[in-house]
């Protein structure tokens with residue numbers, strides 16, 4: 195049996211590459227979309243802090 199944790203949505207990643215010199219806003223937008231479609235990794239805690247600052 196294989197562990198099904200950290201399931202990667204390869205198709206989503208292929209169509210949504212992270213911009214090379216992404217701004218903070220771009221990274222936040224990318225991770226928010228990413229979290230909806232893929233579970234390969236969580237949103238970094240540092241980025242979550244920034245999201246909380248903005249969405250207050």
Ligand SMILES: [Zn+2]
Pocket residue numbers: 202203207228232233234235
């Ligand atoms: Zn992913």
